[in-house]
Amino acid sequence: MAAEKTIWKKLIWTWKPESEFEAGDSIVRNLLLHWFPSKITFRSLSYRYSFWLGTASAILFGILTVTGVVLMFLYVPSVERAYASIKDIEFAVAFGWFLRGLHRIGAHLMVAVVFLHAVRVFLTGGYKNGVAANQNRPLNWIIGVVLLLSTLLLSFTGYLLPWDQLAFWAITVGTNIALAAPVVGEQTRFLLLGGNTIAQGALIRFYVLHCVFLPMLVLLLFAWHMWRIRKDGGLACADQLALDQKQEKAPPIKSKTYSLLGIAGTRTVHVEAALVDEDRHATPASPSLTLRLLVVILATVLLASLMTIVVEAPLEEPANPAVTSNPAKAPWYFLWLQELVADTTVRVGGLTLNGALVGGIIVPGILVGLLLVWPYLDRSSVRSAGIWFGSDRWRQNIVFLIIVLAILILTIVGTYMRGPYWGLYWPWETWPDLPRKF
Numbered sequence: 398m399a400a401e402k403t404i405w406k407k408l409i410w411t412w413k414p415e416s417e418f419e420a421g422d423s424i425v426r427n428l429l430l431h432w433f434p435s436k437i438t439f440r441s442l443s444y445r446y447s448f449w450l451g452t453a454s455a456i457l458f459g460i461l462t463v464t465g466v467v468l469m470f471l472y473v474p475s476v477e478r479a480y481a482s483i484k485d486i487e488f489a490v491a492f493g494w495f496l497r498g499l500h501r502i503g504a505h506l507m508v509a510v511v512f513l514h515a516v517r518v519f520l521t522g523g524y525k526n527g528v529a530a531n532q533n534r535p536l537n538w539i540i541g542v543v544l545l546l547s548t549l550l551l552s553f554t555g556y557l558l559p560w561d562q563l564a565f566w567a568i569t570v571g572t573n574i575a576l577a578a579p580v581v582g583e584q585t586r587f588l589l590l591g592g593n594t595i596a597q598g599a600l601i602r603f604y605v606l607h608c609v610f611l612p613m614l615v616l617l618l619f620a621w622h623m624w625r626i627r628k629d630g631g632l633a634c635a636d637q638l639a640l641d642q643k644q645e646k647a648p649p650i651k652s653k654t655y656s657l658l659g660i661a662g663t664r665t666v667h668v669e670a671a672l673v674d675e676d677r678h679a680t681p682a683s684p685s686l687t688l689r690l691l692v693v694i695l696a697t698v699l700l701a702s703l704m705t706i707v708v709e710a711p712l713e714e715p716a717n718p719a720v721t722s723n724p725a726k727a728p729w730y731f732l733w734l735q736e737l738v739a740d741t742t743v744r745v746g747g748l749t750l751n752g753a754l755v756g757g758i759i760v761p762g763i764l765v766g767l768l769l770v771w772p773y774l775d776r777s778s779v780r781s782a783g784i785w786f787g788s789d790r791w792r793q794n795i796v797f798l799i800i801v802l803a804i805l806i807l808t809i810v811g812t813y814m815r816g817p818y819w820g821l822y823w824p825w826e827t828w829p830d831l832p833r834k835f
């Protein structure tokens with residue numbers, strides 16, 4: 398009975414703490430909330446700093462996990478039965494269309510929101526260290542880049558599972574890009590597909606990667622990502638307060654310790670607190686943070702649900718390797734790459750410049766490489782950490798925004814303006830009728 402009471406106490410908390418002690422205790426002792434600080438700066442809570450995009454990414458991942466687990470009871474990863482099981486989910490299972498739709502929309506939204514979160518972090522210099530000891534925000538940025546790549550892969554591996562024409566040809570285009578990689582291209586594609594063609598071997602590999610390996614990887618990286626934020630003394634925006642305070646020559650504030658998982662009685666985890674005057678600039682996380690979290694959870698679930706009702710999840714004819722989709726398009730988040738591949742394939746006389754190598758491997762390779770090392774190349778002052786458009790980061794912000802804009806434009810062109818044989822068409826133009834190729 399006593400144990401039950403203790404477990405219950407670890408799971409619930411008060412939304413209306415009556416004292417500072419109760420407010421702090423409801424966070425530190427709670428199993429679900431213990432990884433938050435007991436006090437948080439007003440700046441970190443502001444919607445205008447982070448837009449809570451990282452939090453929204455985590456909530457979308459939660460929605461995907463819940464809907465994905467239920468879908469696993471209904472979906473059969475076999476070439477003969479995959480399409481039929483998706484059709485059953487869509488048309489026979491009660492609210493199956495909603496379940497599948499929410500999973501699908503959630504996946505698209507997660508790719509977009511994680512991307513926007515990375516853009517926000519870059520533009521605010523959120524990867525820069527401040528003044529507190531033991532900070533390593535560049536490492537957290539690198540964890541973030543791996544999270545972004547894992548999110549893309551998670552979505553890409555799920556794309557094949559319906560085993561319809563859309564899935565089959567999108568994955569054909571996507572995996573063909575890997576072929577252009579020098580030396581290891583063919584082996585990489587073979588490893589991914591479990592053969593040279595997209596068949597049962599590919600379906601089961603994508604299924605296991607999608608349902609087990611990649612979600613676990615994202616979960617582990619996410620836990621590390623959050624842990625680093627605590628170790629770094631919170632979000633970078635709070636560091637400006639610490640800097641101001643340092644100039645005022647206020648005495649430094651001690652670091653803190655918290656109990657591990659909120660379960661262990663002993664104080665085991667050492668967390669460096671930001672050097673901020675908490676009385677002036679911070680508020681108890683319960684209920685200020687918990688209430689905002691609730692708002693973001695409700696808003697994300699509501700938006701994803703509404704979009705699920707409005708946007709129908711596509712299901713084309715069953716996959717048929719003999720009937721090529723024309724145009725065959727990669728998933729939308731890889732369309733900028735497909736567009737780059739098309740645009741960098743140049744034929745001069747008998748000579749062909751391989752676009753897949755330039756657009757599919759070299760350019761994205763350089764971009765990912767630059768992303769990984771950028772925090773170490775950025776020499777701007779500590780004053781531009783955690784500030785939107787910091788004054789001495791304007792050059793890098795402009796170059797970054799130009800690259801983001803180019804990716805967006807290429808994605809829009811690839812999505813709305815490419816027709817048969819990758820020809821350019823305005824969205825209102827009708828495509829010519831094509832004879833079906835067998």
Ligand code: HEM
Nearest residue numbers: 447449450451452454455515523538541542544545632633
């Ligand atoms: C599954 C993907 C991700 C999840 C769930 C996630 C989650 C979060 C959360 C909850 C925060 C706290 C602030 C906020 O809500 O915006 C945060 C901060 C941060 N994230 Fe992410 N993140 C992800 C991907 C990324 C990516 C792709 C990057 C960068 C390439 C990144 C870099 C960072 C950094 C450096 C911070 C600290 C920013 C600051 O102090 O201002 N994260 N992340």
